[in-house]
Amino acid sequence: MRAATRPLAAATVDAVVIAVLVVLAAAAFGGAYGGTRWWVAAAGGALVGAGVAVLAARRRWPWWGTGLAVAAGYLLFGAALAVPASAIGGVLPGIESLRLLTVGVVSSWRQLLTVAVPVGTSGALMIPVYLTALVTAAVGTSIAVRARTARRAWWALVAPLTMLVVAALFGASSPWLPLLAGLGVALGGLAWASWRGRSAGGGLDLRRPVSALVVLAAAVVAGFVLGPQADVGPRFALREVVQPPFDPQQYPSPLAGFRKYFKDQRDADLFTITGLPAGARVRVAAMDDYDGVAYATSSALDPFRKVGDEISGQPPSSAARAATVQVSIEDYRGVFLPLGGSLTSLQFDPDGARSATLQDAFRYSPGNATGVVVGGLAAADGYRAQVLTTPMADQLDLSSTPIEPVTLPSPGKISDDIVAMAGRLTENATTPQEKIAAIRKGLADQGFLSHGTQGEEPSASGHGLDRLSALVGDQVMVGDQEQFAPTMALMLRAQGIPARVVMGFAPPTDDQGSPVLADGQTWTVRGGDATAWVEVPFQGVGWVAFDPTPDDQRIEQQPDPEPEVAPRAQVLQPPPPPQPPQEITTDEVNRSQNDQNDQDNQNDDASDSGAVVRTILLVTAWVGSALLVIGGPIALILWLKARRRRRRQEAAVVADRFAGGWDQIVDVATDLGYGAASGRTRTETAADLDATFGGSTVLLARRADARVFGPEELDDGQARQFWADVDAAVLGLSSGRSRWRRLRAALSLRSLRRSGRTGGRR
Incomplete structure (x- = not known):
C-alpha cells in the first residue's frame, strides 16, 4: 500500500525547508568553485528536486516513477542551471547541453577534482x-512528505x-566552509524537526523558539568572527590525493x-648531452595547437601521464635508431625536458639531490614525444634516457609513403596571405609529398635568416598571425625559425596536411652541412643552437622532420643605387635687344592688338571660372553640413575608442598596459554582442569568449594575469608584444x-558604456 501524503501546504513547507538545508550544506563547495554563479546551480537543483518529489x-x-521524474527534471532544467553556455539562448536544452549533462554524470566529478581551484x-x-542538490533534495523531500510519523x-x-x-x-581543503555549513544544517534541521514534531502532536518540542533563533545567530556570528582565529588543522579533501593531469597550456x-x-x-652552456647519433637533434616540445597568437603544446594526440622507468609508446619504425643519452642541466630552465627523440625509458640521476622529486614530477606524452617536469629543471639536474631517433626528411625516401591521418586542434582562421602563398608554391604539385617539398623549398629559397640581433637585418620576434602574415606579405621575407616553421605548418594545414611545430636544438655543422660531432660524442648545447622545425606524420615511419629555415649564409642583397647625374649649371640668357621704332611694321601692330584681345578674353574666362568655383563651394558647404551632422557622431565614437586604446597602450605603469590589453579584447567582444559579466576573472x-566566438583567448588571459600580478619587472618590449598578440586575438574575434x-561593432556604444573591467589590478 502506498504511503499517505501530507496536506499540500505542509508538504510545501517540508519541501522548502529540505531545499534550503541542502543549499546550506552545498556551501562547502564554495572553496572549490569560487564566484557566485554555482549558487544558482545549487539552489535551482534543490528546488527542482524538491518540486518533483512533492x-x-x-x-x-x-x-x-519518482526516479524517472527526477531524471527528466535533471535534463530539462540542467541546461539553464548547470551548462548555460551550451544551452539554446542560455535556457533551452540543446544537443550539446544534453550531451554534457549525460556524460557529465560520470566525467564531471573527475574534472572537478583535477582542475586547480577555483575551478x-x-x-x-x-x-x-x-546533480547532488537535485538528488538529495528529491530524496529528502520524498521521505518528509510521505512519512506517516514525525x-x-x-x-x-540525512x-x-x-x-x-x-x-x-x-x-x-579549507575547513571553515564545511564547519559553518554543518552548523547551519544542524540548527536548521533542529528547528524543522521541532516544528514537524509539534505539527504531528508529539516529538521534539522547543518551548522557547525565540531562544533557538538567538542561539543560531550567535553561533553563526561566532563561526565567522572567531573561526579564522583558531587552529583546527588541515581537513581531508579528495583533491588532495587525486593527481590532476598536466595541462601544458598553463x-x-x-x-x-x-x-x-x-x-x-x-x-651560454645550457646543458650537455652524450650518446646521440651524428646529426640528431634535441627536441624540447612538439606544438600542435595554434590560436593566432602562439603555437602551444596540447593533449589532443596524447595526454601527459605519470610514467615509470619503462615507457610504452608507438612501435618504432624501420628508420628509427635507438640511442642511450645522458643529459646534464646547466643554464637551461623550464618545465619541458630536452630529449634526443621518443622515449622508451628514463631515469633521473640517482646521485642527484632532487632525483626523487624529479621522478615524481615527471610526465610524458608519447604522442607528442614530449616530457615535462612539473616545477621545472634546475642546475645540476641530470637523467639517463633511452630514445628512438628518426632521420630528417632529406635522409628518407617518402615519395610513396602515405600521410598518416591524425586529428590535430584546428588552427582557426589562417590569413589570406598565407593561404595564397601556399597555393602559389604548390600550384604544380599533385601529391601531398610534393606539396610538402614545394612549401619547404619555397620558404627556404625565398627567405632570409635574421634573429634581429646587432649586425643583422631588422627582424621582429613573435609568431602571431599578424607577424606571419607580414612575413609572407613583405617583398623580402626576413625572420628566423620562430617565423618560418609556424608559417610552413600553417601552409600545410591550409592544404589539408597535418603538421606540427617542434622547438629544439640542432648540432653544429660544417660549411657543407655535414655534422661536426660523431656518433655518441658529447655535445655542449648553447643558446645559439636553438632552432625549430616542422613534423608531418607518415604511415609506418612516424613524425618526420622538415626544416624550412633559410641558409644562414645568405644575406639580403640591397639593389645598387642609380648613379646620380650632375645637373648642368643654369646660365641666364640676356633678353634680345629692342628693335628700333622705325623697324616696327603694321603686321606687328596688328599682332599686338590681337594679344590685347586675347588677354581680355582670358579675363572674362577668369570671371566665369570664379562663378563656377563659388557654386562648387556653396554646394560643398551644404553637402559638408549634412555629412557633418551624420558623420560627426561616427567620428566622435571612433575618436573615443582610439583615444581609449592609446591610453591603454601608453599607460605610465607597464602592468596597466597588460591589463588594458585584456580590457581591449573584452571591449571588442562586447561590441560584437558578448555580455561581459562584472566581477569575473580573466x-x-x-x-x-572562446565558447561564444570559437577562438582561443585563455592564453592571453593567463599572460595578462601573470604580468599584472607577477613579481618580475616588465619592460616596454613585452608590452608591445602583448598588444600585438591582442590585435591578433581581436582579429580572430571578428573573423567570420x-x-x-x-561595421555595427565598430560604431557600437556598448563598450563605452561598460563600467566593469574583468580581472583588473585588484
Missing part, C-alpha cells in the same frame, strides 16, 4: 553541485547531511621565448562576421 507524492507515483563554472564543472520524517535530514559530506569531499609556449636564446644566451571571461556586423 508532485510525485501528490500523484502517488512509485519510487521508480570556475565553464563546461560541465557545475554538474556535480547541481520520527520517520526526521530521516529526511539528505542535507549527505550533501554536506559530498561537498566537503569534493570541495577545497605554461607559456616554448616557442614564445625563442629569441632570448640568441639575445641573452647565445654563448580566465573565466576568456572561457566564455559579416561586413555589416563588423
